[in-house]
Amino acid sequence: MWYINPDSGGQAAVAKNCSTGDYAITTQVLPQDASQQRIQLARRLAAHDSGIDLMSIDPPYTAEFANAGFLAPIPQDLQDAIKNGGGDSDGPPQAFGGAVDAATWDGKLVAFPFWSNTQVLWYRKSFVQKAGLDMSKPVTWDQIIDAAAKNGGRIGVQANKYEGYVVWINALISGAGGSIIEDAEKGVDAKITISSDAGTAAAGIIRKLAHSPAAPPDLSVSNEGTAGSTFGSPAGSFLVNWTYIFHNYDQTEPDVAKDIGYTMYPQTVQGKDARPPYGGIGIGVSKYSGHVDEAMKAAACITNADNQGVNAEMTGNMPSSAAGYAYPALAKIYPADLLKLFQDSVEAAAPRSVTPYWSDISSAIQSTWHPPISVDASTPKDSASFIDDVLHGKRLL
Amino acid sequence: MTTTVATPQTRATRRAPASDRSTAENRLGQRLVAPAVLLMLLVTAWPMIQALYLSLFRYRLTTPDDREFIGLGNYLTVLGDGLFWKVTLNTVIIMVVTVAVELVIGFAFAMVMHRIVFARGVMRTSILIPYGIITVVSAFAWQFTFSINNGWVNSWFAWLPWIGTDTNWYGGHWSAMFAIMVSEIWKTTPFMSLLLLAGLSQVSEDMLEAAQVDGATWWQRLWKVILPNMRAAIMVAVLFRALDAFRIFDNIYIMTKGAQNTQSSSFLTYRQVIEQFQLGMGSALSVLLFLTVLLLAFLIVRLFRVDLAQARGEG
Numbered sequence: 001m002w003y004i005n006p007d008s009g010g011q012a013a014v015a016k017n018c019s020t021g022d023y024a025i026t027t028q029v030l031p032q033d034a035s036q037q038r039i040q041l042a043r044r045l046a047a048h049d050s051g052i053d054l055m056s057i058d059p060p061y062t063a064e065f066a067n068a069g070f071l072a073p074i075p076q077d078l079q080d081a082i083k084n085g086g087g088d089s090d091g092p093p094q095a096f097g098g099a100v101d102a103a104t105w106d107g108k109l110v111a112f113p114f115w116s117n118t119q120v121l122w123y124r125k126s127f128v129q130k131a132g133l134d135m136s137k138p139v140t141w142d143q144i145i146d147a148a149a150k151n152g153g154r155i156g157v158q159a160n161k162y163e164g165y166v167v168w169i170n171a172l173i174s175g176a177g178g179s180i181i182e183d184a185e186k187g188v189d190a191k192i193t194i195s196s197d198a199g200t201a202a203a204g205i206i207r208k209l210a211h212s213p214a215a216p217p218d219l220s221v222s223n224e225g226t227a228g229s230t231f232g233s234p235a236g237s238f239l240v241n242w243t244y245i246f247h248n249y250d251q252t253e254p255d256v257a258k259d260i261g262y263t264m265y266p267q268t269v270q271g272k273d274a275r276p277p278y279g280g281i282g283i284g285v286s287k288y289s290g291h292v293d294e295a296m297k298a299a300a301c302i303t304n305a306d307n308q309g310v311n312a313e314m315t316g317n318m319p320s321s322a323a324g325y326a327y328p329a330l331a332k333i334y335p336a337d338l339l340k341l342f343q344d345s346v347e348a349a350a351p352r353s354v355t356p357y358w359s360d361i362s363s364a365i366q367s368t369w370h371p372p373i374s375v376d377a378s379t380p381k382d383s384a385s386f387i388d389d390v391l392h393g394k395r396l397l
Numbered sequence: 398m399t400t401t402v403a404t405p406q407t408r409a410t411r412r413a414p415a416s417d418r419s420t421a422e423n424r425l426g427q428r429l430v431a432p433a434v435l436l437m438l439l440v441t442a443w444p445m446i447q448a449l450y451l452s453l454f455r456y457r458l459t460t461p462d463d464r465e466f467i468g469l470g471n472y473l474t475v476l477g478d479g480l481f482w483k484v485t486l487n488t489v490i491i492m493v494v495t496v497a498v499e500l501v502i503g504f505a506f507a508m509v510m511h512r513i514v515f516a517r518g519v520m521r522t523s524i525l526i527p528y529g530i531i532t533v534v535s536a537f538a539w540q541f542t543f544s545i546n547n548g549w550v551n552s553w554f555a556w557l558p559w560i561g562t563d564t565n566w567y568g569g570h571w572s573a574m575f576a577i578m579v580s581e582i583w584k585t586t587p588f589m590s591l592l593l594l595a596g597l598s599q600v601s602e603d604m605l606e607a608a609q610v611d612g613a614t615w616w617q618r619l620w621k622v623i624l625p626n627m628r629a630a631i632m633v634a635v636l637f638r639a640l641d642a643f644r645i646f647d648n649i650y651i652m653t654k655g656a657q658n659t660q661s662s663s664f665l666t667y668r669q670v671i672e673q674f675q676l677g678m679g680s681a682l683s684v685l686l687f688l689t690v691l692l693l694a695f696l697i698v699r700l701f702r703v704d705l706a707q708a709r710g711e712g
Contacts, residue, residue: 039671042458042459042674043458043671043674046458046674064459065459067460068458068459068461069461160656161654161655217563217565218545218546218565218568219568220656220657221545221565221567221568221656226546356459356460359672359673360673363672363673370656371656371657393470393678394474395474395478395480396475396478396481396665396669397669397673
């Protein structure tokens with residue numbers, strides 16, 4: 001039994017591919033929202049539910065699950081095969097370095113990287129032509145906000161009070177060379193570094209967009225879906241969003257689909273390389289499963305390069321390895337330069353800190369940075385002390 | 398049920414000392430109800446004691462090894478935290494406003510249901526429909542109603558100066574609270590009117606006719622005859638609704654997820670226990686929530702001198 005996040009059938013197809021004469025993999029769909037997926041899985045695992053064998057886990061919660069002892073340890077030979085290739089299949093490595101980092105806790109790989117998502121900057125070609133912005137060079141947030149504001153465009157971002165907003169904040173801070181926390185392996189005693197020049201730069205960009213005419217009216221409740229609608233509307237100009245958005249408009253708004261351009265995630269600071277958001281799914285095997293050995297085999301099959309490709313073709317969630325990108329069907333539905341951009345973006349991506357306390361840190365950031373209109377120069381400092389208090393049980397969240 | 402239980406007791410006290418037979422009967426009775434009492438204790442008292450016990454620990458489901466006894470530490474953290482008081486204030490505002498509005502509208506509906514001559518069944522049923530709808534469903538309906546993308550509120554009321562087609566109801570504290578309260582009022586007014594209708598039908602027609610003969614106007618009859626005579630019913634309705642409203646959760650969960658400072662006490666408790674797996678802190682909060690509801694019930698009963706027995710028609 002494999003618990004999956006909702007998608008358009010990719011994981012179900014992979015489950016079918018990996019079912020053998022010995023076992024059949026069936027899928028069960030988890031809630032839409034990543035935090036709700038975490039809640040359902042964690043509650044059942046805490047109760048030692050043997051009905052879960054395999055599960056699709058969002059990277060920020062992998063460490064929490066591993067630390068709580070919910071995940072069965074992955075045999076060393078499988079770990080090596082994922083990282084370096086070889087093993088039974090004698091194939092190439094099955095994960096990018098970033099994907100491995102995001103699935104590693106306490107020095108061990110605890111989940112099988114399955115797909116790796118990243119955000120790029122999508123733009124409407126007609127709009128940048130009107131605005132006269134050169135998209136062949138890296139652009140900054142300042143540039144796109146100004147260009148959109150001057151030309152009546154609206155920028156699609158994710159700024160509702162949810163995980164997606166923290167994804168944006170994390171990318172902005174990382175792009176300025178900072179981080180939200182350091183020494184994450186120390187758990188509650190990690191060093192909180194959100195109050196820094198990088199944090200201030202990030203707050204400045206959010207503040208600028210929130211107060212600009214380029215902000216969509218639903219900014220404070222925007223998510224991936226509403227940002228996609230903003231981009232598809234006549235005021236659509238720029239959008240930061242995950243890879244799957246590329247084929248979002250094919251059926252509904254073919255004109256928009258033809259007008260989509262893409263480039264690297266915007267820079268926080270001029271001249272400093274952007275650190276785009278990293279997302280994805282890793283496959284974890286439950287320690288309480290009655291079939292750990294079979295589940296390990298199944299997980300290895302699910303996450304092999306071919307199945308990463310099968311899933312990517314159907315869902316638009318990109319493979320977590322270069323070998324997965326080589327899946328032939330992908331080249332037919334995505335332009336070569338876009339596939340290259342996705343891979344470059346994953347390589348440059350800044351994953352959210354790997355800590356068992358991520359959900360606390362994330363919620364604390366959401367409490368202090370939401371709504372976007374309230375963000376100002378003191379926000380990073382306030383959030384730093386708030387995160388610290390929350391981690392030590394001194395404040396309610 | 399109350400009367401059958403009460404009768405043998407009064408008889409027993411009158412006939413002292415009790416005969417062997419009645420003692421034996423009492424014992425048998427006690428033995429017969431014992432399984433039910435045990436079951437009740439198991440499903441209600443045990444979880445409550447468990448919560449009380451857990452609230453004394455720092456305990457998190459995902460870091461089970463860090464469980465630590467901290468006495469009243471969780472309570473001190475909660476009571477010393479601004480968020481707790483902010484959330485409590487929110488809950489009180491929601492309770493007071495919704496109950497007050499519901500009382501007025503509910504009374505009007507009760508009058509309609511009471512007086513209506515034609516299509517009585519249809520009218521009563523249609524007034525009760527919202528109460529029959531599951532709260533989560535009605536919350537979704539209202540969430541879409543006020544939504545900036547596909548709601549009808551913005552386009553219907555765009556002629557009002559402070560509403561435009563791009564008004565983001567969930568973008569500000571008060572507008573979000575307004576949306577939540579509207580959905581709560583819509584959903585539970587029928588319950589209020591049902592309770593009030595029961596009170597209304599207890600007011601004797603003779604008294605109303607006598608008042609009319611004495612020359613009392615409609616307004617005077619309402620204030621001097623009807624309302625004083627259904628005071629008990631009104632107070633019961635207020636009590637039930639106030640306690641219910643204080644525990645508001647579904648609408649907030651669906652409509653704002655607590656954003657824009659719209660959390661209620663129940664929602665805060667949910668977030669600690671379910672979202673953050675903070676069993677200790679969450680238990681402390683739920684104990685506090687329970688005490689608050691108890692206090693509220695006590696205050697309302699005391700302040701308004703509600704006699705529950707009288708409301709049931711036993712007084």
